[in-house]
Amino acid sequence: MYHAGLEAFLPASTLALSPLERSVVFLSRNDPLSSVPGQKGFRAWIGRHFGGEPVNELADPKLEALRRLAVVLRQDAAPSERVLRDFLLAGYTRAHADLVARIARQDHRPRKEGQPSRAQWAILLLLAFGAFAVVQSIADQMPVSVIAGALAFVTLASLTTPRSGRRS
Structure with missing residues (x-):
């Protein structure tokens, strides 16, 4: 069970992402919101119906939970309960989610000015x-x-x- 403020007692090294995990966050920038099961909203619906080819899931469930959260946060969407639960059950904390959000949004490059979606x-x-x-x-x-x-x-x-x- 998650307890608020628990991250303050953890060493800083446990809140960092490994190079592999950072790579997963960076590589997820090409994945559409429709690649995350259970996401709701107009953008996810459009992506599922007009989005093209599906995205393969990662073999490691922990890295897949990380990828899904990174995709959702990069789109500035609210993560579904399922995505957040899977992320926390994979061994991450809410502080990790904040770190993933910063990394995912930092790398996000918007479409060129005027380019249709x-x-x-x-x-x-x-x-x-x-x-x-x-x-x-x-x-x-x-x-x-x-x-x-x-x-x-x-x-x-x-x-x-x-x-x-x-x-x-």
Whole structure:
């Protein structure tokens, strides 16, 4: 059972992460929030449905608990009870969680300015499909509908991505 303030009586060396554990935290920066089972929220839902390939779990349960917490904290999300419980049962303390949060957020690099997220791309695809469906119901011609959907996607995508032009 966890007792508040217990970390104050532990030697400083027990609160440090090993080089392997620090590597796990740094490598987790590429893992999406959807790779953490039990996380709730819109970003996790979008990631599970539009996120691409799943992330393999680590073979060591202690390191996997560390990875999951690092992913959640890097996203500034609140860890689920399951993630926090697994982390504490793996032998870590809340002071370790604070340390993981500092390391994970320190290494976090935000998207480039103006770069659309996966959720924004998914919304663009849905809007393009809507344009396709509207034109298909009106014109009832597949080639015209496909072209209308593609034009809608390209137009919307060009409006949401940054322009990379030369400055004189």
